Amino acid sequence: MSRQQLVRNPAGYFAGFPRCVQLTLCQLPLSLAMTAAVLAAPVGWPGFFESALCRAALALLLALLMACLMLPWQRFGPYAPLSIPVLDLAAIGLIRSGGVEDLPDPGILAVFPVLWIAASRLPGPAMLSISFFGPLLTGLPWLLHDGPSVDGYAAAILLPFITLAVSIALLFERQRLTAYLTAQLHVGRERERLLNDEVSDLNDALAAKDDVVSTVSHEFRTPLTSIIGNLDLALSDSEQLTAPAVRRIEVAQRNAERLLALVSDLLMSANSAVHVHPRRTDLAALVEASLGSAQAHAAASRVVLSMNVPAPLWAHVDPLRISQALDNLISNAIKYSPDGGSVRVSAGTEGDRVLLHVEDDGLGMTAADAEQVFTRFFRSPTVRDGSIPGAGLGLSITKAIAERHGGSISCSTRLGSGSTFTLALPADGAATTYSHPAFG
Incomplete structure (x- = not known):
């Protein structure tokens, strides 16, 4: 008034x-x-x-x-x-x-x-x-x-x-x-007026933080790529190395690759938009490829992977970005599942949407944690106390990818009873133009 x-x-x-x-x-x-x-x-x-x-x-x-x-x-x-x-x-x-x-x-x-x-x-x-x-x-x-x-x-x-x-x-x-x-x-x-000033200061601080993250990530990416390349060269000539030296180089290679993946996530989170190029894509093939890539990780964690996805399952998506989203969801499910647990991927259609479900029987979350699980850098106290590695970026990036496609992602969970993440994507023939920001 x-x-x-x-x-x-x-x-x-x-x-x-x-x-x-x-x-x-x-x-x-x-x-x-x-x-x-x-x-x-x-x-x-x-x-x-x-x-x-x-x-x-x-x-x-x-x-x-x-x-x-x-x-x-x-x-x-x-x-x-x-x-x-x-x-x-x-x-x-x-x-x-x-x-x-x-x-x-x-x-x-x-x-x-x-x-x-x-x-x-x-x-x-x-x-x-x-x-x-x-x-x-x-x-x-x-x-x-x-x-x-x-x-x-x-x-x-x-x-x-x-x-x-x-x-x-x-x-x-x-x-x-x-x-x-x-x-x-x-x-x-x-x-x-004071609130507007505080909001402006907060926006400036967030922009400065994103600039720092982007700059540092760029500076890390080049030397990491060089390190991984040289480690690959050293392993290709492993006949001249002792077995302990090979094991140490392999450990260094795995950690360098892990650090490079983290730098890539940081760079993506600092960008203001996620670019997608949707086309007619068989999601069943993407799920199968993602499970194949995660098989070694699952075997090391003694987690059983399974899928129940009709083939073919057509959707109008960017296969590269959806593969990235699936990799994040499956990797998280394996990471938080107990030894001997299982990760199940299922899919189906509902109207003009294709629904992908990634279900685990791991730690689960409280309702308060579930509300923040898609926030950048968020990690629940249970995860931090358990010393489970991660930066809290994977789910925020997955949410950005889903929204950029005009879809959504949701989480159904209960503490100690596992979690189910549902990715809703446009089915084949849906609209192709979306304007959602990557990170709100």
């Missing part, structure tokens, strides 16, 4: 209702009071309906209530609805002038239209003038009549001062509320 809105309508009375309903609610207190008077009139004031002025007042009040409901007030000016409480004062004046015997002074009913006027957007001087002279004028015809007693004259003169006091109190309250809301608005804007 803008400052102007706060100042012009500080209380926001009935702000959620249509204009006609708002006006009807403002008119309702006086209408209910007059309904009670009409119901009591046959017993208490038999002459009420015999008075032409009283009947005219009742007709006017009924017409005003119908006008609140039926007129298109949104087409009129902002002060047009105030004609209703002004005419209410006229109706009260007609009842006071009706001369009904034993009828209590109805002038007190002027409080209802005065409250409406006092709570409106009318400027202070005009509002105070109507609040005083309106009730005063409703009593003038009555005062000029022979009926009123001394008490009646006192009540007729006192009433305008009472309504004026009520209006002054409401005016001060409105000004106080306006000042309070204006101050709160200023505080809110200041907080918003």
